[in-house]
Amino acid sequence: MNHFNKISRSILGLLALGVMITSCEDVIVLDPIESDTQLVIDAWIDNRNTTQTISLSQSRQYFDNTTPEPVTNANVTLTKNDGTIFIFNDNNQNGKYEWEPSTNETLGISGDHFSLEIDINGDLLTAETTMNRVPPVDSITQEFRDDEIFLDDGIYLEFFARDPQGTGDAYWIKAFKNGEFLNRASQLNIVFDAGFDSGSQLDGIIFIPPIREFINELDNDDIDTPWNPGETSKVEIHSLSINAFNFLEIARDQINNGSNGIFSLPLANTRTNITNESGGLKPLGLFNVAAVSSLEIQVE
Amino acid sequence: MKLFLYSLLIILSFSFYSSYAQENITISGYISDGSNGETLIGSNVYVVELQKGASTNEYGFYSLSLPQGRYTLQYSYLGFITQEIIVELFQNQKKDIELATEASELTEIVISSEAPNANVSTNEMSVNKLDIGTIQKMPTLLGEVEILRSIQLLPGVSSVGEGASGFNVRGGSIDQNLVLLDEAPVYNSSHLFGFFSVFNPDAVKDVKLYKGGIPARYGGRLSSILDVRMKEGNKKNLALNGGIGAIFSRLSVEAPIVKDKASFIIAGRRSYIDVLAQPFLNEDVEGSVLNFYDLTLKTNFDIDEKNTLFLSAYTGRDNFGFGDDAGFNWGNATTTLRWNHLFSDKLFSNFTVYYSDYDYQINFGSESTNKFDWDASIKNYSFEPEFTLFLTPGNIVRFGAHGIIYEFEPANAVGVSEGEVTDLTLPKKFAIESSLFIENEIDIGEKLSLNYGLRFSMFNYTGEGTAYEYAESTPGLRRPVVSSQEYDQWESIKTYNNLEPRLSLKYQLNDKQSFKLSYNKMSQYIHLISNTTAATPVDIWTPSTNNIKPQIANQVALGYFQNFKDDIYELSAEVYYKKMDQLVDYIDGADLLINELLEGDLLEGQGRAYGLELMFKKTEGKFNGWVSYTLARTERQVNGVNNNEWYASRFDQLHNLSLTAFYDVSKRISLSANFALISGTPTTFPTTRFEQQGYIIPDNAFDSRNNVRIPSYHRLDVSATLQGKKNEQRRWQSEWVFSIYNLYSKRNPFSIFTRLGENGVTEAVKLSVVGNFIPSVSYNFKF
Incomplete structure (x- = not known):
């Protein structure tokens, strides 16, 4: 139902609405399915002359509606194909790793290729992408x-x-x-x-x-x-x-x-493009440079 | 092909050898209902002296070849008075018989069958025949007599939930059922998603469901054949049938055109929710349309003793319109022309030509400069000659061929914005399916009888069109195109063929007990592309292509059948195992609609289904009905889904129990009830949530499919029928039907899903399609 998602969704939704007069929805409480916490990498950065942020946090169990736990003390490095290195720092110790460009500085132009390296207590995570x-x-x-x-x-x-x-x-x-x-x-x-x-x-x-x-x-x-x-x-x-x-x-x-x-x-x-090189749990999230x-x- | 011809020779020589031992004389004819001239399918002719018999075929025809002599023949059909005649057989003769209905005004028949002990004595197994009279007596949703919901009370038949279209047979998906209306396939058998079926009960004569042991004359789907036969129309008198219910009003007219020679029936239904709702609509939705209708027509003409013509047509549509700005409709149309011809008293033939079409249309916008029109369809044209050779009682050979031309129109979509046209139309696809079959139904000795046969099917995916070649990728990921090639009209792109052996065997222990065994291989060349819980009307059918292989199933079933107390009680117990290969599945995030590269989003999987089905029936008496119980598993394995491990399919139900009971209180009042208790189906829950750019996204850390079960389902429905006072002087007869669906207001879950609620809270929600009891009243009349 991806195509014309708006059109087809709305029409099926409306049909369901109009027709299922007798249907009802009840919010219920279910036992969670236990699973290990995974590292979440929110690395959607771009080529604007603004602060670029990569967030690291812990995933939560599905029904847990509390704020995610930040992951601090990681080394986050971005490398461009011309060898330029951008260091992202967690200045406020809140899991938000930032790179501050100087005047007129940006990460690059479309066609540039980037690699991301995240080092957390010896665990190495890497990802690559091209700015389209x-x-x-x-x-x-x-x-x-x-x-x-x-x-x-x-x-x-x-x-x-x-x-x-x-x-x-x-x-x-x-x-x-x-x-x-x-x-x-x-x-x-x-x-x-x-x-x-x-x-x-x-x-x-x-x-x-x-x-x-x-x-x-x-x-x-x-x-x-x-x-x-x-x-x-x-x-x-x-x-x-x-x-x-x-x-x-x-x-x-x-x-x-x-x-x-x-x-x-x-x-x-969803499928991540970030690999855990140390062989541990796969992370969640994506790396894209826009x-x-x-x-x-x-x-x- | 060679193998097929070779087998054909073996079957023919075998069956002829056993029949040509002596010179036989043939008596043949049609058996029909004396009150209206409708031919009776599966009625019985019994030769008392030989203790052998025959039953009528789908057109009411029988043929018996016996040695010269004097015989007592008994013609019978449940609910009718048995007629006995004595014939002197010295030369071939015709004997048409009209049976009279039993004098009793209580219609006590539950499931009509060929003979009182047919449960035990026929070599058919995994077959259920529902009499329309029975279907009409069951309690129903909103008082509408429902064929597809009724068959879900039989063992082995289920559905993913209320409101879901189609049905699942022995672990098969809904597109694995071949639903035939007078031999033409019906591609979407539901009105209003799955609440009502497209069959008007007033026009239906006979419903037969094959779940296994499928004879060689049927093919094209893996899991079942639902053969719906329409009435021919009253050949004696004008008759009127009608009803006023909460959803539909129905009217049918049938009458002779030439008495005893030609007749017709025309039956229509229309819903009127929109008419009732009109006063409550606000001005935004004024002029909205919400209706569905169907129209069924059949006419027949007995040209002479050897030739009969039948023409059947069906059209039905669901319409939803929102003012002038948006509309959505879908529907089927079928037309079947049949010619029955008797080459001799022993060789019956039927030639069928049919056309079938399913299409939908969606449109937005009423101005020519700003609009979006989208439609899609599947059409087919078919020719089907079929021959039945009645050699001796207990030796019948059937053979024939079937050719189908398919035209698929996956999307015809054009958007216009401020006069700028965007054409998203996908090219049509074409295919030809052809098959040959032969089967022999034969009694070997007193105890053993079998129906064995072979079907050879061939599928040719042809141009005009573009065939794509896709790269291999990690299973579960979209495959990119590596090359494409253009083909001309009718140029073959890819062919497939399959030899499908079929067998069903009965070993009769005695009058009351038998064992049956069946095996069938089925192949399916067209597929419904659908990955939602319930199929939607916009799902498209697609042919097997160079990338999509035909689906294949092999099924074996073993059964024990016993009748008790003069055949009043029937017990059947069957176990089956079905293996399915080359099933169609989907990658995560598959784009199924308006996608030229759909094949890159499909996966190939396998399935298995096994189970035990029990049915216990009381067929006569004031109190009758049946209990049906199914213990079953249905699983899938797809590389790229559930870590490549086997998992329970969405319609897996471990237990499925249903009780259907009828009680005739008096001549005028009858009660009925049904109860269903069904294990919860599986669904997939996320284990984890995480955030990306402010959006909260669900994730299943184990990458598992169908990791939890929704709670079990139970429901009780009741109904009472009150017949109007009988007055012999008047032809007008009427009845009131009161029914309550879901009597104790159980909020049964259709599904339990998780969602991101308002304020970013993740929660679980139980969706009940029917949240309350639903009472209804309807009024039916006959003239």
Whole structure:
């Protein structure tokens, strides 16, 4: 159900809603399934001239809703293919390892290759990735739309960007409203060659419509909400490696699986691209270095 | 192929050898219901002097070849008065028989069968025949008579839960059932997901389910054949049937066109949830449509003694529309034309041509500059000649062929945004499936009888199209394309063929006891691509290709059958083992829809299913019914899933017990109840949560599949039928049916899943599709 996830999900969800008048959901308490704690590496960094952060923490048992335990005292090193070394330091002893660029300094440009090394008490974890290319955000347009089904009247936005020629480009579209990242799970917007995934076999065209419209804030029922004049919208495109795209695709489907009712997908694990060289438990999480383009507008 | 022809010769010579010992005379004809002219499938002709018999085929035809002489023939069918005639057989003769219904107004028959002791005496095993009269008496959800839900009360048949479409037979997935409506396959047998089936009970004559020991004349699916036969239409009088229920209203009309020669039936149903709900809709959803309907038509014409024509057609659709802006609909259409021809009194033939289509359409947006239209379909065209040679009583040879042309349209999808068109359409796929079969049903001595046969099937995946070659990768990961090749229309891309031996054998200990043994190999060349718990209407069918192999099953079953007390009680006990190979499975995160490179997301697995099935039935009396119990396991092994280890499949149910009871209180009032107790099915829970970029992601540290069981399921349904006062002067008959589904309001889990709730809290949720008891009333009438 990845394709047209919004369309097909919403339609099946609505059918289920309309039809299963008699169905009900009860939150229940279950015994957890015990498993060993794993190292979680949150290493999504980019080529902007801002603080770059790699977070290390401990995984938790699924029903444990407490804050994750940070992993401190690790050595985190990033090496570029030209030999440049970037050291990430946990200055605040909170598991957030940071690299602070100097003026105009960035990690690199698209095409650069990076290796990550994390040393925790003698355990060595490594990962490699390439920073992929990113197209510019050409424009963000606004349009007043009349009352439609599942849509109140008001101003709605759409962004435009064109996928470069050649297949295998993947992106994460991040939308912001008044500076705030729209982080609803159902709003997680990933793109493969202008379409939803490699199977669409698109290439070199403007991102297709539902992707362009995912920058409007969704309400609790996952319905687009209108904008007010004076509000600001920012759209960022982050380039992804194929591993990162596959990771986010599974993550998105799993996070949203709870609303699929009788049509739920089987549980699937995301796949890390980080290896534990010391042979211990595999870590969770992903390493991606993104090239970023962005555009910000004010709604009129 | 050579092997097939060779076997054919052996079978033919064997069967002819045993029949040509002496010159025989043939008596043949049709047996039908005297009240309406409907032919009776599986009715019995018994030769008293020889203590041998025959039964009618799917068209009500029988043929008996006997030595010259004078015989007493008994024609019988459960629920009908047995007719006895004396014939002097000196030359071939025709004898059509019309049986009269039993005078008793209490319809006490539960499961009709060929003869009172058919449970024991036929060589069929793993076969259930449900009489439409029985199905109509069962308590139902919202008072709707339901064929597919009824068969789930039989041993070996289950479903993943309420509302899930399709059914699972002996550990097979839902696409492994060949559902035939007058020989045409029905690709989606459900209305409203799985709540109601597409079969209008008013138009159905006979339902037969083969779970094992599948005869060579059937093929194309691994796990079962559900053979639904439609009524031909009343040949004597105009008859009207109808009903008003909570969900559907039904009406059927049947009448002779030429008395005793030609007749028709037309039956329709339509739901009216949308009509009832209309006043409650707010203006946003005004003009919304939510309905489903089906229309069934059949007509037949007896051209002469040797030729009969039948035309059947079905169309049904589920419609959901939200204002002008969004719509979603799906449905099946089938058309079958059949010609029965008698080459001689002994050689019966049937030629079938059918067309079947399943399609769905989704559309958004009403303006031509902003819209999205998406549809997909599977269509097929088929020709099927079949011959039955009645050599002697207890020696029948059937042979024939089957050709199917498939056209798959996986996605026809076009989006238009501000006038800019994005075409996501995938190319069509084509395939030809052809098969030949021969089978011989033969009695060897008094005790042993067998049906053995062979089916040769061939599948040709053809152009026009592109065939991709994929790289190998770690099992469980998406495989990238390494090369592709274009093919022209009907140019063969990949062929597969299989020889499928079939056998069922009966050893009769005595009148009341028998042992049966069966073996069948089945192959399946088309696959439903679905990885959700319940299949959705947008799941597509795909052919076997150069990358997807046909699914194969081998099944053996052994059974013991006994009747007690003048055949009033029937006991059957069967054990089976089924091994399935080359099953289709999916990588984690598979993209199944609108994916040109779907094959790269598929995995190949194997399965095994084994179990014990018990059924105890009381077939007569005021109080009757059955108990069915299944003890079973069904498992899968797929490289790339569950650490390559075997795991219980999603529809694995260790215990499945059901009780179905009918009680006739008086001539006018009858009660029925059913109770089901089913072990919980397995599901997969995460063990771990972790955060990435602010999102909380579930993970299963053991990479296991189906690691927990949901609680067991139990439910009781009851119903009462009150018949209107009988008045001999009036043809109008009516009844009220009151039913309560889920009487004690058990919130049975369909599934238990985990989710990220509001405020980032991870929690477990029990989903119950039916959370309450559901009462209903319906009114049925007959004229």
